[in-house]
Amino acid sequence: MQIKTLRRWNNAIHRDVGYLCVGMTLIYAISGIVLNHFKSGDLVHPDYAKSYKEITVPLPKDGSVTQAYVFSVLDRLGEKDHYKSHVLGTKSLEIFLTMGSVYIDLTSGAAQVEKKTPRYGIREFNLLHYNNIKKLYTWFSDLYAVALIFLAITGMFVLKGKNGILKRGAWLTLIGILLPALFLLFYT
């Protein structure tokens, strides 16, 4: 087969596999940014945005935590309708709400109100990125990884001439390989 025909096939397959990979690439890239920042400590949770408020609440009158006390705290916060359950610690009380919680230090009355909002879409992307689904998805995501390898290789041969792999392309490919290698060298 002639070089010209080979290149035509290379480009056609690269184009079609590229189209097929758009969805998964966006999923992995967007989720990757979130997980990257979760790992580095910028985000508290990958699937939920969380906010915290420090307040002080009255302590139970006779020292014992009752359902009435729990509801009185939630009444003050306007969260009574969102009550799920509560758990007692040795010197603390945690009240769980549908979208958050209230943590109370029973020695001082200092409390922290946590509110969480699901990151819709990203939560589902993370599910795929972590392969929590397992089953058939394991094979599907393997296939996607193989397709990415294929795209990387065929991508090098899309163009010829001054922008091809033998000229400008060679330098850019080399930089792309050296950059992660430098991070490994200096940070590990």
Place this chain on the structure above:
Amino acid sequence: MSRKLFFSIGIMALILSSCNMGSRGIDPGDAVKVAVASFEKQAEGIVEKTVVIEGTVLHTCKHSGKRMFLVDGNDSIRVEVTAGKEITKFDEKLVGSRVRVLGVLKEEKIDEKYLNEWENEVRKPQENHNAGVHTGAQGHEDQGTQDKLDQINSLREDLKKSGKDHLSFYSIEASKFEEIKK
């Protein structure tokens, strides 16, 4: 062409959604019923047996949702539940919910060798999140190196006091779970 493509995608979606149905609803069958309050006492004799347990979710692992901790009324006793192959994840929205879990009771033995390896792992600059014993305590996933070393030393003390060559930690590897609606 495009009509055929969308038809095929629709069929595939139906097959995939039906594959996921199996994880809903629990039939305890011959499973041993265990309670959070008496878990440690019950666990010793039923390692590798199928059990069913009910409790309130205190915490789910934010890293991958592979782990959750159950309590009952107070947090003095926590039961660790790990996600088996059939379970996608334990979502954060479960925290505070009452759940029923079906799974196999597992035992993890911690001996001197394990503690030494764990200590070496912790002392490495890049610590491994999966190393060590998970407690479900507030913020345990963000433990620093010193906290982990303190935990290891405390376990060494417990091991000495026990007079045995290992400490046993029990957990449940869940195959199914369901939220109990009030």
